[in-house]
Amino acid sequence: MPFAPDQLLRVPLLPVLAMQGLSVRRNAQLLPEPIGPREGREGRGPRLRLLITGDSSAAGVGAGTQAQALSGHLVSRLASYYTVEWRLEATTGHTTQDTIDRLRGLSGQFDMAVTALGVNDVTRGVTYKRFVDRQTQLLKLLTGPLGVKRLAVTAVPQMNRFPALPQPLAWILGHQARRLDQGLRHVTASFAQARYLAMDLPDDPALVAPDGYHPSPKTYAIWAEEAARILRQA
Template structure:
């Protein structure tokens, strides 16, 4: 039983006073960036019709960019619109967990060809257990490939939180270990759906990839992310 428990989980109790203090400091010093301005749905480009949904948390919403054109939605749509007529929609909110996203998307009854999801950070900070996260991700994938009839779902990996500049040690290590644990659960969930692909971004150590809050992506990261998504979608 103990072999299945990570070192971070064992040390979390003795480290709790430090982790709690660091969490308070991070929240106090955090620059609460707004979600970018701009449209959250539209139609763009020429060519075969492509119905696109982007769903998830603050990164899906584009926090860290000034406008949606600089964020994931804008950068992805502009690339896809070179060869497709893209009918797109953004359903993402800062702070949303996997369960929040399931609740939100259950209210949609329109089909999409391609869905991009970005979730996990808020599940990490709310200490969602790996098994529960994996189960919820399976529920989300079932919703996307069933009710929404998505032919392709690209599931973005849980970010490597240990690399977030805003997080001090040992908080960064503890959250990073939990993020890696949830991402393994995410990969398990994706493996059960032939329509789904797990996308892990291989980002270099570049300060310009983080927004000014040291927690969210910058427009440069959104560009890399959009490029990888475009490659996968075009292959599909």
């Protein structure tokens, strides 16, 4: 397979990309993960065991509390129909492999789950093949030992649209994120229990956290609405 233009230009652009990467890390506002419970029970109706897992976006960075984050919005929507027993297993900086390692030590079973991964795989230089292999392992773990019957797999974010990233770094990371997202679509389609969750959002400053890198509470609400719709189709 021939290299894409962004892959060919990485080597000559390496000094610029390295400087920009260091600058982004130095200037980034290191937003904390939101306060609040990471597991609980809420609602009325049939029992639903829910798992939310992934990176800093799954953890809710960009929101002040878990109630304003993905977990809070999602549980609130599902609690109108189910007694939701939920658990959040997510950490800032986690890649797909980190999440696999974390979930392998998890006991218990779940009915539904939401994943949010990809950004750290992009920034760590994970290849398309390795990402596809690891996402396949993750979905096998979720739908096998962990018992998940309906899974919402969130798209890899469009990193070229992150306000915190300067050019050409945004262009390079954006192309790689798009490649990994294509792989994610392919993996998701191979599991009957899984559905790909697209995040096609408008260019609205209100949808981005102050660090220019993470979602805002408004984005978490939109995301949760779509995730709840996909999960409830079961």
